[in-house]
Amino acid sequence: MLLSPRFNFLFVHIAKTGGTSVRAALERVRWRDPWYWLMWPCHRMSHLTGHRLGTKFPRHAHAIAAREMLPKSFYDSLFKFAFVRNPWDLQVSSFHHIRRERPHYMQGHDNFADFLRWKFDPERPYQFHLDTSIESQNDYLVDLHDNLIVDFVGRYEQLNEDFATICARIGIPCPELPHRRQATDRRKDYREYYDDETAALVAQHFGKDIERFGYRFDDVGGA
Template sequence: MLLSPKHQFLFIHIAKTGGTSVRAALARRRWADPWYWPMFACSRLSHLSGHRIATKLPRHAKAIAAKELLPREVFEALFKFAFVRNPWDLQVSSFHHIRRERPRYLGGHEAFPAFLRWKLDPERPPQYHLDTSIELQSDYLIDLHGKLIVDFIGRYERLEQDFSEACARIGIAPPRLPHRRQANDRRADYRAYYDDQTAELVARHFAPDIERLGYRFDPAP
């Protein structure tokens, strides 16, 4: 989550949706914000206290957290935006991220289909390092009653275009987005990773996202 009181925006960072690039592009704007240094000090205090004093909005916090923690008039005045991603593609990205940086968390499942079945197994005890990409993306965008509380939802599939739109809504010139990191051994088309059964696993688990965000598993061209 990225908050700028000066420019009055709140970026809700959903993992594996291009958010790291968005944060990096907006970093200079944060440094020029007179509120940045007091917020940085609060962040450090939160870290040093073991995050017991609630002075920091976590990197991947949901919009409802900001709504509950910020004064109502402050939250309502912010331009709140996020990026989302096709759930089938996101799971492929998550698999390669874990295999590249945290292979011990693969649970012994080196192939994507086996890993996905294990990961989405309802009987498996929840594990935070996996469950960030198991959570519904739409949960990051709604309040406790299911009402959408963000002003703009961009899409990873058109990241640059939608980032420019978000910047226009904020009232700033769009800074350059840094290169998005991608695993060298990943096949470009996410559909190549799935068969009918594994595609259906994702369809069932992420059905609310697929319905609310309008994604689908398109047939290969």
């Protein structure tokens, strides 16, 4: 989550949706925010105490956390935005990310289909990096009654266009998005990774995301 009081925005960062590039671009803007220099020592103190002081929102905090902790008038005045991604493509990206950077979490499930079935197994012990990647994207953006509480939901599939819209709304020149890190060994079309069973598994688990954001398995996109 990225908050800028001067530029009046709140970015809700859902994992694997291009958020790292968005954060990197907007971090440059935050250096011009005088509130940042007051927030920074609080962030450091929060980190050094294991975040026991509660002075910083976690990187992938849900919007409802900000709404509950910030004054209502301030939260309501912020331009709140996030990005979402086709769930089938997101799971392929997550598979390559974990295999590349945290292979010990795979526990021998090196095949995509086997890994996906194991990942969604309700009997599997909880593991933060695995379970974060199967959280509903919708849950990041709604209140307890499933009402959307952000102002703009961009799409990973049109990241540059939607980021330009966000910058125009914030009122800043649109900085270039840093190059998105890509797995060199993944096939571009995420659909090639699935059979009927695994495609249905994702459809069932992410039913709310598919319904709210209108994604379909045969949507073209992903990289």
